[in-house]
Amino acid sequence: MTDLLKYAIELVAVLLLALGIKGLSKVRSARGANQLAALAMGLAVFGLLLNYLGTSGISIAAWTWIIAGTLVGGVLGVITAQRVPMTSMPETVALFNGCGGMSSLLVALAAALYPAVLEAAGPVAVVSIVVSVFVGAITFTGSIVAMAKLQGWLSTPDWMQSRARHAVNIALAVGSLVGAVEMLRNADSSTGLWLVVVASGLLGIGVTLPIGGADMPVVISLLNSYSGVAAAAAGFVVGSQLLIVAGAMVGAAGLILTQVMCNGMNRSLVSVLFGGALGATAATGGGGGEYTNITSCSVEECALTLEAAERVVIVPGYGLAVAQAQHTLREVTRVLESAGIDVSYAIHPVAGRMPGHMNVLLAEADVPYEQLQEMDQINPEFPATDVVLVLGANDVVNPQAKSDPNSPLYGMPVLDVQDARTVFVVKRGMSAGYSGIKNDLFELANTSMLFGDAKKVLGDLLVELKDLGLGKK
Ligand code: NAP
Numbered sequence: 001m002t003d004l005l006k007y008a009i010e011l012v013a014v015l016l017l018a019l020g021i022k023g024l025s026k027v028r029s030a031r032g033a034n035q036l037a038a039l040a041m042g043l044a045v046f047g048l049l050l051n052y053l054g055t056s057g058i059s060i061a062a063w064t065w066i067i068a069g070t071l072v073g074g075v076l077g078v079i080t081a082q083r084v085p086m087t088s089m090p091e092t093v094a095l096f097n098g099c100g101g102m103s104s105l106l107v108a109l110a111a112a113l114y115p116a117v118l119e120a121a122g123p124v125a126v127v128s129i130v131v132s133v134f135v136g137a138i139t140f141t142g143s144i145v146a147m148a149k150l151q152g153w154l155s156t157p158d159w160m161q162s163r164a165r166h167a168v169n170i171a172l173a174v175g176s177l178v179g180a181v182e183m184l185r186n187a188d189s190s191t192g193l194w195l196v197v198v199a200s201g202l203l204g205i206g207v208t209l210p211i212g213g214a215d216m217p218v219v220i221s222l223l224n225s226y227s228g229v230a231a232a233a234a235g236f237v238v239g240s241q242l243l244i245v246a247g248a249m250v251g252a253a254g255l256i257l258t259q260v261m262c263n264g265m266n267r268s269l270v271s272v273l274f275g276g277a278l279g280a281t282a283a284t285g286g287g288g289g290e291y292t293n294i295t296s297c298s299v300e301e302c303a304l305t306l307e308a309a310e311r312v313v314i315v316p317g318y319g320l321a322v323a324q325a326q327h328t329l330r331e332v333t334r335v336l337e338s339a340g341i342d343v344s345y346a347i348h349p350v351a352g353r354m355p356g357h358m359n360v361l362l363a364e365a366d367v368p369y370e371q372l373q374e375m376d377q378i379n380p381e382f383p384a385t386d387v388v389l390v391l392g393a394n395d396v397v398n399p400q401a402k403s404d405p406n407s408p409l410y411g412m413p414v415l416d417v418q419d420a421r422t423v424f425v426v427k428r429g430m431s432a433g434y435s436g437i438k439n440d441l442f443e444l445a446n447t448s449m450l451f452g453d454a455k456k457v458l459g460d461l462l463v464e465l466k467d468l469g470l471g472k473k
Contacts (some may be wrong), residue, residue, distance in 0.1 A: 009047035009450070013242045016040035021249060026154035027359055027369045028254045045070070053110050088423050090354050094220045096247050100250075101139025104230035105197070108132035110195050111237045112183075126187045128236035130180045133193065134200045136230040141204030143223045149209075157243045160210045169206045175199035207273065215272045216355055219262045222269070225254025238419060257355060262303060264350035266412035267400070281429040283425040291430055291438065297448040299457060302389075303464035309386035311342045315377065316358045316435070317351050319392015319427055323454035326365035326444055329391065332462050335471030346388075348396035348416050353434075375415055377417055378440070382419035390425040390441075392454045394433025397425075399440050409435055421449040 017040035023033025054091065073097045084092045148154035159165075176199040182192030211219050216304065228250025235243030261267050306312060320326060333343045345367060351358045359372060371383075380386070390397055393415075400407040403412040417423050418441055425447060432438065441447055450457055465471060 005048060006051050009043060009050070010241050012126060013040045013044040013047065014245050016043065017242065017246055017310070024349075027363050027372075040242070041246075044240070047242075048238075048240060053237060065390065070279050075354020076230075086357065087318075087353060088221055089357070090148045090217045092146045093224065093354070094143045094150065097220065097223045098140050098143030098147065100227035101143060101223070101230055103136075103353045104132045104227070104234040105136030105140055107234040107236050108136060109193075109197070113190075125237060126184060127228050128233045130183050130196065132230050132233035133177055133196050134180060134234065135226050137197055137200040138204035138207075139223050139226040139230055140235050141201045142208040143176050143204075143220070143226055143227075145205050145208040146220050146223065150216055151210075154209075165206060165210055169203060172199045172203040172206055176203060193258055193440045194260060210273075211272065216267070218258060218267065218269070218272050221254055221258040221355075222273075223254075223278075223369055224252050228252070228254055242450075259444065261355060262352060264348070264413065266357075266409070291443060293443045295431070295445075295448050296451060297424070297466050299450065299460040301448070302450055303461055303468060305422055305424075306336060306389075306461075306465065307339070307468050307470060309341055312336060312344075312387045313382070313385050313388065313417075313420065314343065314345045315351075315354060315388060315397060315417060316345060316347075316362065318353060318357075318456050319394075321357060321361050321392070323392060323456075325391065325453075325455035325458050326367075328364040328455055328458040330362075330367055332465065335462065335465045339470040340423075344373050344378065345373050346375065346417075347408055348375050348393070348415055349413075351393055351396045359442055375413060379416045381418050383421040386422065388417045388420040388423045389459075390423060394427070394439055395435045395437075396433075397439070398433070398437070399442055399444075400437070403440070406436060417441065418444055418446070421446065424450050426450045426452070426454050430451055 016036055020033045020035075020037030020040060022035060023029040042453075054306045060449060079096075080092065111125070112129050112133070145154065149156075176196050179192045179195030179199060181199075182189050183196065188467065208219060208223075222410050230247070232244050232247025232251060235245075235247055236243070258269065262272065314329065316326075316329075318331065336343050345358075345362060349355065350360070363369070363373065395412075395414075397415050397416070397417045398407075398409055399416075399418050400417075401409040401412040404410060423441065423444070423446055424441060427449070428451065430442070442449060452460075
């Protein structure tokens, strides 16, 4: 294949990828944009294989492996993406990050172990191999540990909570550095190469294992960024501009997302990475307490209050996703809208278990995107709101985050739903949210608890609203 054709394919793929990423910034265009980016990746793989077809003596057996691997990987990817429930998305993303890290690691390993490549490699390629092996191995092992912890397959051993773990991790980092220097001094040093692989692989485990479940999505986002860095370095190794561009974009986007999540949870990245299993401590400790003054109500009372309202705000949370109640919710809001009631949805940046969780959930039920309002937009509007319906949300509406300096949530930005005239909280019981602490909202005079599974409660509410004559127009 001529160089011109190779560059033309890469250029088209890079442009499609950039357009795809741009389209992801809007919910309406996100689905098409994702397909565009996938097409770009497919084109890049095709271009790369076409390139090798013309220039090198790859055997039939090797082509069989390449094609079989592409097919098996592609089919597994499609099946996983279609089957995984939305509530398991963080684990899935962790697994995909791990695959990305492993790919970059294997590409760099193959280059390092292939004498012809090494002989031809300049200093940039050798540095790229070292970076790709180092970051790829950390990403691979760290992501697998993160996935296993979120799945409940792995828990943090007690000794991992001790301060000695920092010394072990520093020793592993130094080991990786020594291996890297050895590789830079002598590019075909297999001792240096395997030292980097083993030490950085163990470092990925050592850094991720002590982190608590509550902080894991932040770590996954950070590992996502690492997988981008490893891919960009692998791009230099194989001379693929597309891989460099895509890797750099993933690296930067992952970092931005990590920062957004840290802000949304009021955590610093340093405390996430070095603080240990904070989630486990929070779940059993600080901010807890018994509820003494709870008012519960029936679906009928809620329906009557909604009937009299002019403005209603829905606050979706993790429980709505668990109940898979988004479609029933949409039916309820359609009935309210048809009665002339103004309905909007308050979206907290870390509601649910991953950034954008609620946006995706509501988009599934065809909720108009214009009705979704970000926290900063909607907070000043709560005093002018008649009814707030909190559906399976807890931490993101906890006023302790603003009122109690001793609360573990203190400083986390939250939705000020308590400023509305009436608040209905739909949840199954008095269980705590992700942070494991009591929610002062539930005891306020203008709050009524509506106990039950969100889907069942919303289904009953729909019947009540229709019985009241709403939605007949
Ligand atoms: P939350 O605080 O985890 O609370 C969810 C509530 O849903 C629970 O109190 C639970 O109470 C209720 N629930 C569960 N299943 C239900 C069902 N079938 N029907 C009705 N209710 C149900 O959720 P959130 O307010 O969305 O807050 C998200 C939390 O996750 C925050 O603490 C955030 O920091 C953390 N987090 C988010 C991200 C992210 O990127 N989004 C990442 C990491 C951590 P019952 O069991 O009593 O029903």
